[in-house]
Amino acid sequence: MARIELDNVSLTFQVRQKRRVTLKEFLVKGLFRRSVNPVMQIRALQDVNLKVREGDRLGIIGHNGAGKSTLLKVLAGIYPPTHGKRIVHGQISSLFDIALGFELDATGWENIAIRGYLQGETPKSIEAKTQPIAEFSELGKFLDMPVRYYSAGMMVRLAFSIATAIEPEILLVDEVLSVGDMAFQEKARKRIREMMAKARMIVLVSHDLDSLARLCDRGLWMDHGKVRGDGPCDEVIAAYKKSVQGDGAGRNGHIANGLSANGSLKHNSAPRPEWQRAGDLRASERNVYSWFGEDGILEEIVRRVGAPSKFFVEFTDEPGQARHNCARLAADAGWQGLFVEAGELELQCIAELCKNKPAVACVRGRVASDNVEQLLAAHQVPREFDVLSIMIAGNDYWVWQALERWRPRIVAIQYNAQRPPPQRWVMQENASYRWDGTDYYGASLASLAELGKRKGYTLVGSDSAGVNAYFVTNELATPGRFLDPAVQYYYSPPQYGPHLRGHPAGTGPFVEI
Amino acid sequence: MTAYLSAVWRCRYFWLSLVRMDLRTRYRRSVLGVGWSLLHPILMAAVLCFVFHRMAGQDIWHYGPLVLAALAFWNFFSSCTLQGCQCLFHGESYIRQYPTPLAIFPLRVTLGTAIHFTIALSVAIAFGVAVHLMGKIVDAQGHPVPYDWFSWLTLIPTLLLVVVFCWSIAVLTGFGNVHFPDMQHLCEVGLQILFYASPILYTPEIISDSRFAALFNYHPLAAIIKLIRDPIVDGRFPPLFPYAVAGVTTAVAFVAACFALGRLQRRLIFHL
Numbered sequence: 057m058a059r060i061e062l063d064n065v066s067l068t069f070q071v072r073q074k075r076r077v078t079l080k081e082f083l084v085k086g087l088f089r090r091s092v093n094p095v096m097q098i099r100a101l102q103d104v105n106l107k108v109r110e111g112d113r114l115g116i117i118g119h120n121g122a123g124k125s126t127l128l129k130v131l132a133g134i135y136p137p138t139h140g141k142r143i144v145h146g147q148i149s150s151l152f153d154i155a156l157g158f159e160l161d162a163t164g165w166e167n168i169a170i171r172g173y174l175q176g177e178t179p180k181s182i183e184a185k186t187q188p189i190a191e192f193s194e195l196g197k198f199l200d201m202p203v204r205y206y207s208a209g210m211m212v213r214l215a216f217s218i219a220t221a222i223e224p225e226i227l228l229v230d231e232v233l234s235v236g237d238m239a240f241q242e243k244a245r246k247r248i249r250e251m252m253a254k255a256r257m258i259v260l261v262s263h264d265l266d267s268l269a270r271l272c273d274r275g276l277w278m279d280h281g282k283v284r285g286d287g288p289c290d291e292v293i294a295a296y297k298k299s300v301q302g303d304g305a306g307r308n309g310h311i312a313n314g315l316s317a318n319g320s321l322k323h324n325s326a327p328r329p330e331w332q333r334a335g336d337l338r339a340s341e342r343n344v345y346s347w348f349g350e351d352g353i354l355e356e357i358v359r360r361v362g363a364p365s366k367f368f369v370e371f372t373d374e375p376g377q378a379r380h381n382c383a384r385l386a387a388d389a390g391w392q393g394l395f396v397e398a399g400e401l402e403l404q405c406i407a408e409l410c411k412n413k414p415a416v417a418c419v420r421g422r423v424a425s426d427n428v429e430q431l432l433a434a435h436q437v438p439r440e441f442d443v444l445s446i447m448i449a450g451n452d453y454w455v456w457q458a459l460e461r462w463r464p465r466i467v468a469i470q471y472n473a474q475r476p477p478p479q480r481w482v483m484q485e486n487a488s489y490r491w492d493g494t495d496y497y498g499a500s501l502a503s504l505a506e507l508g509k510r511k512g513y514t515l516v517g518s519d520s521a522g523v524n525a526y527f528v529t530n531e532l533a534t535p536g537r538f539l540d541p542a543v544q545y546y547y548s549p550p551q552y553g554p555h556l557r558g559h560p561a562g563t564g565p566f567v568e569i
Numbered sequence: 570m571t572a573y574l575s576a577v578w579r580c581r582y583f584w585l586s587l588v589r590m591d592l593r594t595r596y597r598r599s600v601l602g603v604g605w606s607l608l609h610p611i612l613m614a615a616v617l618c619f620v621f622h623r624m625a626g627q628d629i630w631h632y633g634p635l636v637l638a639a640l641a642f643w644n645f646f647s648s649c650t651l652q653g654c655q656c657l658f659h660g661e662s663y664i665r666q667y668p669t670p671l672a673i674f675p676l677r678v679t680l681g682t683a684i685h686f687t688i689a690l691s692v693a694i695a696f697g698v699a700v701h702l703m704g705k706i707v708d709a710q711g712h713p714v715p716y717d718w719f720s721w722l723t724l725i726p727t728l729l730l731v732v733v734f735c736w737s738i739a740v741l742t743g744f745g746n747v748h749f750p751d752m753q754h755l756c757e758v759g760l761q762i763l764f765y766a767s768p769i770l771y772t773p774e775i776i777s778d779s780r781f782a783a784l785f786n787y788h789p790l791a792a793i794i795k796l797i798r799d800p801i802v803d804g805r806f807p808p809l810f811p812y813a814v815a816g817v818t819t820a821v822a823f824v825a826a827c828f829a830l831g832r833l834q835r836r837l838i839f840h841l
Binding site: 132135162166174 | 579580582583586587590593594597662663664665666667668669835836838839
């Protein structure tokens with residue numbers, strides 16, 4: 057009989073600012089100086105008591121960082137509790153982080169077998185399931201290719217198809233519904249509903265309160281690592297909604313993804329009410345394809361200043377991060393434009409998204425100050441276009457500075473929030489630089505604002521995570537359209553990187569301009 | 570312990586398929602495929618024989634199998650040490666999704682490299698046998714030295730010992746590297762020193778300083794190499810003392826590996 061019990065379970069993460077201890081630090085620890093890499097304690101779960109019986113359909117809700125995903129991982133046996141007891145009877149299948157764990161050099165078929173074995177299949181049992189998995193994934197001939205060549209969407213499709221090909225006793229699901237394109241998503245939802253009908257026990261984490269109310273009969277409300285409510289799903293959701301509205305959060309109709317305690321990045325907290333009153337762009341943050349609310353902010357700027365040519369250009373070069381500020385303009389708003397992406401896989405992702413958009417060009421290339429104008433000329437970019445997005449985690453400042461003959465009306469540019477105003481800090485130009493995961497990249501907000509001023513641009517907004525700054529040409533920044541405060545106002549401390557405290561410290565030459 | 574072993578056994582298809590895949594990707598699109606594993610020790614031995622024959626006047630017929638056998642083991646040991654450093658990181662994405670017994674990731678490395686070890690060892694054996702059949706090894710009076718074919722049976726326990734030893738080392742370097750990022754560099758340097766400090770290109774007998782030579786009796790790698798060399802090169806049963814040294818070393822490494830698994834397995838996820 058399936059059963060889950062948590063008895064006074066607490067989980068404390070011990071996180072080091074710089075992730076790992078070096079041998080040097082281990083040896084000199086306490087001898088000569090205080091640790092430069094202190095341990096921080098994050099209490100992800102506190103005294104959680106939970107009994108889930110056979111037949112229960114439990115939905116977990118709560119704010120970002122409330123400990124929902126962590127709780128799920130404790131249930132799955134991935135995180136060991138720091139205190140308390142976890143008792144689980146029954147075979148667990150979990151649907152989270154499913155996009156992870158592929159052998160990149162193996163073909164799709166081989167990966168089906170490997171992942172199947174990991175889920176407890178045997179060669180015999182997986183043989184019968186391989187064909188249905190292949191069909192469900194709709195990957196066709198791609199399955200003969202190494203997974204290395206798949207786009208991110210294709211990987212998730214394959215992962216989902218494998219993960220859901222089993223008949224689980226206990227099913228743990230963490231918001232996996234956003235897999236692939238719209239058609240596949242519908243299929244995925246149906247598959248999950250089927251699995252839920254078969255599973256003897258379900259625990260589901262979601263921000264989508266409506267679907268939770270439909271799928272679950274019992275609700276668990278997590279708040280700062282503690283259980284704040286446990287009972288019939290409708291009642292718990294009602295109490296949660298009431299509290300959210302009382303806080304003034306979630307006012308724009310959706311409660312977005314957020315920080316999970318293990319530091320994996322989901323983003324966006326609900327906007328603060330004073331931003332909404334002031335017309336601050338941070339109140340417009342919304343994510344469809346973007347991570348830090350860029351989709352919503354760009355939409356709002358375009359609403360305020362218009363977009364006569366509906367043409368964008370975006371430069372991206374962030375190893376391992378396939379995010380594009382103009383993806384929504386390209387895929388959903390019917391704009392023309394150009395993506396210049398340095399990474400191969402990242403390029404595949406955006407190309408996949410824009411595959412039916414002939415007006416959008418996706419090219420692979422690295423932008424630097426000496427080739428930016430040639431690049432725009434080669435792709436016949438009009439001299440006055442609407443949106444330029446620079447997100448190359450390196451020479452961003454220099455690329456924008458070098459762009460003289462073209463004059464985009466709106467500029468979204470990545471800034472380095474780990475150099476707060478009034479600090480002037482610009483990474484020294486280095487054409488061969490590729491971001492190394494540290495905080496050595498780009499330019500501080502104060503330096504960018506200064507550059508903007510010289511080029512005839514006004515800083516009009518930023519996002520709440522300290523990632524992008526938004527500029528429009530001086531003519532467009534008419535009084536009343538945007539706020540006009542000091543640079544300091546637009547600065548937001550970093551809410552990205554490991555544990556959302558920015559990237560680890562890096563060093564390199566820089567200039568103060 | 571039993572529960573842990575049965576968990577490892579339960580996911581045997583998983584790690585076996587990882588080993589199989591590692592082999593396949595290693596030789597994907599290469600012309601010779603596994604032939605490279607065969608060719609590598611042969612070429613290496615050919616070069617070494619040539620150099621040492623010319624420079625030090627070594628007898629090729631005796632030196633060839635000797636260095637081949639030692640190199641086969643050395644390559645196995647050093648690959649397990651270095652690949653072991655990365656094995657838990659490579660398994661990270663699986664570890665984050667399923668509670669798997671962590672012992673399987675060092676096992677993946679050990680089994681994968683064990684296959685190359687077997688191939689290289691077969692080459693050494695073939696060479697040793699050929700040399701003896703040709704009667705090239707002679708004693709001081711010019712009579713061929715007797716060769717006991719049954720001594721090969723000792724290779725079975727020896728290889729078992731070697732696999733357990735190398736797995737334990739892979740576990741230790743794997744956990745070590747997760748906790749100290751410098752581990753791999755330290756291992757690289759250490760291996761370089763160890764290579765010359767172990768009787769791989771030479772035999773302990775050539776060392777003239779008797780005190781120094783006596784140290785080699787207690788050198789764990791020297792003991793293992795002797796256990797491999799004696800049956801293959803000279804066709805004789807190894808003495809008991811190297812068994813004792815190798816056995817104790819392996820036992821210590823194995824206990825340390827089990828201890829590391831027991832102590833650190835649960836909390837490893839927080840350090841990845």
